[in-house]
Amino acid sequence: MSSPWWREAVTYQIYPRSFADADGDGTGDLAGITSRLDYLAALGGDAIWLSPFYPSPQIDYGYDVVDARGVDPLFGTLEDAEELLTRAHGLGLKVIIDLIPNHTSSSHPWFVDALAAGPGSPERDRYLFQDGRGPDGEEPPTNWRSVFGQVAWTRVEDGQWYLHMFDKEEPDLNWRNPEVAEEFRSVLRWWLDRGVDGFRVDVAHGLVKALRDQHVPAGESPNSDPAVMYDLGVDDDPMWDHPDVHEVYRDWHDLIASYPGERMLVAEAWTQGPADLRGYLRTDEFEQAFNFQWLQSPWSAVAFRDAIVTTLDALRPSRAWPTWVLSNHDAVRHRTRYGDGAQALARARAATLAMLALPGAAYLYQGEELGLPHVQLPPEQQQDPWAEGGNGRDGCRVPLPWSGDAPPFGFGPGDGQPWLPQPVQWTDLTVAAQTGRPGSTLEFYRSALTARRRLARGEDEEVRLLDAPEDVIAFHRGRLTVVLNCGAEPTPLPRGEVVICSGEPVSSELPPDTAVWLLSDG
Known part of the structure; x- marks a missing residue:
C-alpha cells in the first residue's frame, strides 16, 4: 500500500501578492500564479500552498478575512481560483490553501452585526466580548498583550471590550459558540467541493481561550516580547494551546475524511516544543503540523542535531512523520539569518540540502530557490502592521524577480516597482538569469529535489x-x-x-x- 501523498511531499509556499502579477497593477494575483505553474512543476515539488486570497480590507495582508468563500478582487475571481486548481492538478500538483479560523476582519458582516446588536446578544456571542474591570469597566478584562505587542482588548462605544490576539481589526471568534463551528464546517465543504487538497490552519493553537489573567514572573510583562511571533517563554499561556481546541480538529478530520482522495490538514501550531506538538497529530486530528525548530535554529551543527533528535524522538510514539521548514512569510529569510554575502548563501544551500534528506515533508518558501536575501526596507516603504519599531515581515515578502535587468524584473506587465520595491541589485537572481546556469541556486534546488525524489523518498524513517x-x-x-x-x-x-x-x-x-x-x- 502506497503512502499518502502528503507524508513526504515537498510543498512550495506561494504568497499571492508577491509571486506573479498578471494584470499589471503591481500586486500578484491568482492568474499570475496560474501562468507560472509550469515553472513550479519543473522545479520538482509535489504541492503548492497559497497564503490568503479571500476578500479582505488587507489590514493584515489578507489574514483579516471578510468572506472565506470568495476571492478578493485584488487577486482575481472565483473563476481564477478554479482555473488555478484545474491547471495545478493537470500538472500533478496538489493545492493547499490557508484557513483562518481564529478571527475575522472587523469588516466581516458578523462583527458589524455584533457592534450593532449590543451586549448580551446572539450576534456578540460569536466573538469574545467581555465587560471591563474596575468601577466603570475602564480596564481590559485580562492583562493580555496581542502578538503585535498591543493591549489585546479594544473597547467599543457601549463600554464592552472585544479580544483581538492580533490587530484590533481582527476580532477573535468565540469557538464555544456552535454557530462558529458550523460556519467553518461550511467553509471547509465549500473549498473541498472545488477540489482543494488540504488546508493550512492558521493559529491552530489559539482558537479556544481561558479568559483569565496570564500569570507572569514578578517584574515581567505579559507577552513581553512582541518581536517574537508567539511569546511562549512564559509558562502560563491561557490564550494558547487550550485542550478544547482538539475537539474542533477531530470534527474537521471526520468531515475531510468523508471526501474522496487524500485530503489533509496541516497545523500552524506554536507550542512549547515538539512533544506538545504531538498532541495535534493524533490519528483523528491533523495529518501534519509545522515543526519550526529547524527554522529557529542558528547556523550550528549542535542546534541542527538537537532539532533532528528532539523532533524525531517526540513524534516517534505517534504515527506522524515530521515536517521541516527553513523560511516562510513570517520569518527572516534563512539566507540572511545565516550571515552576509556568499557565505550566507552557501550556508542556506547547505542547510536546505541536509533538510531535504530528512524523513517527512519539506516546505519551501517562494524565492528561496533563487537565493533571495531578506530585504531591509526603509520605514516609509513598510506596510506590515507588525512593523512598528522594526522591519516587520515585509522583507521576506518582496515580489519575486522573474527576468530582465531592472525592477519589476518581469513580475508583471507594468514598468514601475511592485507593491513592495525590489532591490535593483537583483539582476543576477532572476529566474531567467539562473535557469540553465551551472552552479546557480535555482539549478541546485532543481537537482536537490530530483535527488530527493529518486533517493530519499520511501527510505527508512x-x-x-x-x-x-x-x-x-x-x-x-x-x-x-x-x-x-x-x-x-x-x-x-x-x-x-x-x-x-x-x-x-x-x-x-x-x-x-x-x-x-x-x-x-x-
Whole structure:
C-alpha cells in the first residue's frame, strides 16, 4: 500500500501578492500564479500552498478575512481560483490553501452585526466580548498583550471590550459558540467541493481561550516580547494551546475524511516544543503540523542535531512523520539569518540540502530557490502592521524577480516597482538569469529535489547519527549518508558515491558551509 501523498511531499509556499502579477497593477494575483505553474512543476515539488486570497480590507495582508468563500478582487475571481486548481492538478500538483479560523476582519458582516446588536446578544456571542474591570469597566478584562505587542482588548462605544490576539481589526471568534463551528464546517465543504487538497490552519493553537489573567514572573510583562511571533517563554499561556481546541480538529478530520482522495490538514501550531506538538497529530486530528525548530535554529551543527533528535524522538510514539521548514512569510529569510554575502548563501544551500534528506515533508518558501536575501526596507516603504519599531515581515515578502535587468524584473506587465520595491541589485537572481546556469541556486534546488525524489523518498524513517566533530553533523538514512559542515575547517568524508553537493564538487573532504549526500554500497 502506497503512502499518502502528503507524508513526504515537498510543498512550495506561494504568497499571492508577491509571486506573479498578471494584470499589471503591481500586486500578484491568482492568474499570475496560474501562468507560472509550469515553472513550479519543473522545479520538482509535489504541492503548492497559497497564503490568503479571500476578500479582505488587507489590514493584515489578507489574514483579516471578510468572506472565506470568495476571492478578493485584488487577486482575481472565483473563476481564477478554479482555473488555478484545474491547471495545478493537470500538472500533478496538489493545492493547499490557508484557513483562518481564529478571527475575522472587523469588516466581516458578523462583527458589524455584533457592534450593532449590543451586549448580551446572539450576534456578540460569536466573538469574545467581555465587560471591563474596575468601577466603570475602564480596564481590559485580562492583562493580555496581542502578538503585535498591543493591549489585546479594544473597547467599543457601549463600554464592552472585544479580544483581538492580533490587530484590533481582527476580532477573535468565540469557538464555544456552535454557530462558529458550523460556519467553518461550511467553509471547509465549500473549498473541498472545488477540489482543494488540504488546508493550512492558521493559529491552530489559539482558537479556544481561558479568559483569565496570564500569570507572569514578578517584574515581567505579559507577552513581553512582541518581536517574537508567539511569546511562549512564559509558562502560563491561557490564550494558547487550550485542550478544547482538539475537539474542533477531530470534527474537521471526520468531515475531510468523508471526501474522496487524500485530503489533509496541516497545523500552524506554536507550542512549547515538539512533544506538545504531538498532541495535534493524533490519528483523528491533523495529518501534519509545522515543526519550526529547524527554522529557529542558528547556523550550528549542535542546534541542527538537537532539532533532528528532539523532533524525531517526540513524534516517534505517534504515527506522524515530521515536517521541516527553513523560511516562510513570517520569518527572516534563512539566507540572511545565516550571515552576509556568499557565505550566507552557501550556508542556506547547505542547510536546505541536509533538510531535504530528512524523513517527512519539506516546505519551501517562494524565492528561496533563487537565493533571495531578506530585504531591509526603509520605514516609509513598510506596510506590515507588525512593523512598528522594526522591519516587520515585509522583507521576506518582496515580489519575486522573474527576468530582465531592472525592477519589476518581469513580475508583471507594468514598468514601475511592485507593491513592495525590489532591490535593483537583483539582476543576477532572476529566474531567467539562473535557469540553465551551472552552479546557480535555482539549478541546485532543481537537482536537490530530483535527488530527493529518486533517493530519499520511501527510505527508512530512521535517522542514525554518526560520530563527527562538534561543528559537523552526519547521519545515515537508508542508503544515504548526509554530512553538513558548519565549522571553519574542511572535514573528511566517509566512503561513498557523491550524489549531490551544495557547493563545488567534492571528493575526500567537505569544505566549510557545505553539505553533501553520499550513496553507500549497502
